[in-house]
Amino acid sequence: MEIQGCREDRTSSLMVDFVKDCGGIAIIDGGLATELEANGADLNDPLWSAKCLFNSPHLIQKVHLDYLEAGANILITSSYQATIQGFESRGFSKDQSEGLLRKSVEVACEARRIFQEKHVKASKTPHQVLIAASIGSYGAYLADGSEYSGDYGEAIDLEALKDFHRERFLILADSGADLIAFETIPNKLECQAYAELLKENDIKIPAWFAFNSKDGVHVVSGDSFVECISIAESCKQVVAVGINCTPPRFIHGLLMTIRKVTTKPILIYPNSDETYDPDVKEWVESTGVSDDDFVSYVTKWHEAGASLIGGCCRTTPNTIRAIYKAFN
Template sequence: MSSLLSEFLEKSGGVAIVDGGLATELERYGADLNDPLWSAKCLVTSPHLVRQATIQGFKAKGLSEEESEALIKKSVEIACEARDLYYKKCDKKDIDDSKIPKHRPIFIAASVGSYGAYLADGSEYSGDYGNAGTLDFLKEFHRRRVQILAESGADLIAFETTPNKIEAQAYAELLHEEDVKIPAWFTFNSKDGENVVSGDSMLECASVAEASDKVVAVGINCTPPRFIEGLILSIKKVTTKPIIVYPNSGETYDPVIKEWVQNTGVPDEDFVSYVKHWWKAGASIFGGCCRTTPKTISGIYNTLSERSVSSGETNN
């Protein structure tokens, strides 16, 4: 499985870019995400907009299990359709060459958020699940969604915003118990630049990912940009896998009103200024999480392209 991502990185000049804050864009297009389903609400109300969620979350909204599972599958289908449309544009020969996008390989990553994201109480930013935070419970909570996504047509599974070590262990065991045929990456979130948000050691959490041959990358997401460089250096101590980083803007999420409330985030220009430091520290996959924009991702691309030129590498 590791060869899949290694070959992808080799073809892309040693670096790759992931997308930015989808929920931020959904809100910009008028979606009201003040809802326990968050951005997955759009799979029900605006399926042309979109992101996957939990089966349990959809059922809590009154959908049947069959309908809930169908929406999980649909989230991946929509992403694959978007990729196909991009490839068709790349293949067009009847328009001005300047309007034809450069054909680049695209992977579809099926997102699996934490149990805390389903609770919609902000516990994905604390990792405190109370009595529910047992290995067996978390495995059963995630099991069916992982099964569906593994067969959905996605290229890999992205286990994101993982707030504690036990949930990472649950993911790792599920990947092997279900004999998942596509690779995965694990990313964790931190609020102090040393540990994951629960207080568990980042080194121990990254080691869980390192120990699984199903996991092809490990890193950090939904974490303030100022902490990323130090966390990369820490993770490098325990992993040989590619390191992926997609921080948030640095703002603070209020779980009560379900909004980002402190307008103290890092501007796109300043966010992008960190990128070369992250690359030099050892990261090879870059993107943005909550409150980042298409401008952020464009800036990351331009920065990494400049790096490639200055170092004599080819960035595809």
């Protein structure tokens, strides 16, 4: 029985095949950093969730396992805000920093192994699981809120972004993950940088591109959503495109736009519609969306063409369990 979910051929058909194997809808996990906080981690730190890689990896494994038990088919690793630059600025050596990046994938793979072994021992068939190695934006590394403005200033050009991302990207591409998840992409320049890194390095591992929006029309910088999706569309290693960390109420309109410009599987993992305040580095309670409200959207998104659905910040294993139930 093939239970790992890692396929030998990491080709462009990976996501189409995986979604088919999952019965037409693959469930992505929910918020990682915010769920680590719910489990007691103090992430008020420029490294955010990556801090747990050296100070509480057991918590990361627990949250991954909670999402698998809730029904997730895809785990996104804790490398979103993990960078060599960030770790070095905290006194880690280069080797140690690279080791911490690899560890983010190892912890997720170990959670998958534990989950699948437990189900096999109980004579149940575990669901398939892919590990997506997260890469957050340059703005996430800056931890100054620019991941939600996409404004990096004049000094940051395409080459600067490629130089910033190259090393971590190459390490994660060779880490044993099934794919790379470029998440919360705030502007067109960063999207181009990722596409060029994939092409120039003839990377075999597939990737997905997920953008965020705060007006339901553009990516957060104000750049054209259509142009960003089109760049991803023209990149053969990109196996899915879509939206993350965006309020659920914007998703349907954005989905209608994406459908016109892509032939690739579409992924949607919104946040819970609360607002992040970069000054205090906290999510500000607002109306938010309850798990029931969230789930009332998901079948509509699926009907509208999304085949990978999960949650981002402030969604929880309960959100993912509710999504799972909506489709099973």
